[in-house]
Amino acid sequence: MKKQDVLKLSSMPLQSPTYPVGPYKFFERQYMIVRYRTDPAKIRKMLPEPLEPDGDIVSVQWLDLPDGEGFGAYSAVAQVIPCTFNGEKCNFLTQMYVDNCPPLAGGREIWGYPMKYGIAKLKTVGDTLTGELTYSGQAVAHGTMVYKHSGPTDLAEIESLLGRTQVTLKLIPDIDGTPAIAQLVGINFENIVVKGAWTGRARVELVDSVNCPLADLPVLEHVGGLHLVTDMTLPYGRVLHDYLG
Secondary structure, three states: OOHHHHHHOOOOOOOOOOOOOOOEEEEEEEEEEEEEEOOHHHHHHHOOOOOEEOOOEEEEEEEEEEEEOOOEEEEEEEEEEEEEEOOEEEEEEEEEEEOOHHHHHHHHHHHOOOEEEOEEEEEEEOOEEEEEEEEOOEEEEEEEEEOOOEOOOOHHHHHHHHHOOEEEEEEEEOOOOOEEEEEEEEEOOEEEEEEEEEEEOEEEEEOOOOOOOHHHOOOOEEEEEEEEEEEEEEOOOEEEEEOOO
16 A cells, blocks of 8 residues: 555545544434533633633533434433633533444544543433433433423524534544643534424433543532534534643
């Protein structure tokens, strides 16, 4: 294989790349976002500088992604901390768990999403939207929300929320173990179409787990839930801050 052929590859392995070239379109992408109040000191501990906390409300988000171009179908859970970067309101993704190899590998290698393997499920049971996360055979998170009780009045506000800059901490070691990449990465979804949006009461229960430490941001008070169905495009990101620069 010649050099130019190597450089055309989208990912490893060369015989069967794990994911294709982006951008990546998602259809019928469903969220359950449970917001809760937590310990401000623990938020500060989990935010890498120069990010600054933006309040004491964080969220655990369940995602059902039945149709992701290049990635297939998968589910995920993310823990999200609202923050600011140079005065801009952003969302820092501190943990993510997914159940499919292409988005896990691509998410880490391209954007620096903090993805590990976990089994996430989002489904409707009777009158309740339910989310579960299992890691290493242990149930570590359980979320519930009333099913489609009320919708927000301003869908443009929801689109703005989904378009807010996501921030990740991308860490990739060099061959000798020293940092090759240490960056804060900014990502903004595009072509956002909100097909459905509902608000309502929601709860989340987090279980202490050494390798899935969602409970390190403890639940002090439940704030509410947001249930969304969307189409959107995930483009490539940009470097916000280079720790090696």
